[in-house]
Amino acid sequence: MMPSFSLAALTALELAPPELIDVAAACGYDHVGLRLLPAMLALPIR
Secondary structure, eight states: OOOOOEEOGGGGTTSOHHHHHHHHHHHTOSEEOOOSSOSSSSOOOO
8 A cells, every 4th residue: 555645734834725735736745734724823024
């Protein structure tokens, strides 16, 4: 059996859930972890 891989929601905080799904599919991930509530109120300034 082949292992399956998932992309975690916190990997790309700047992406909305539909965009994260598109990126995960394009990169060959089998699953995507989605957050139903924001991880933070605003993105950190880098």
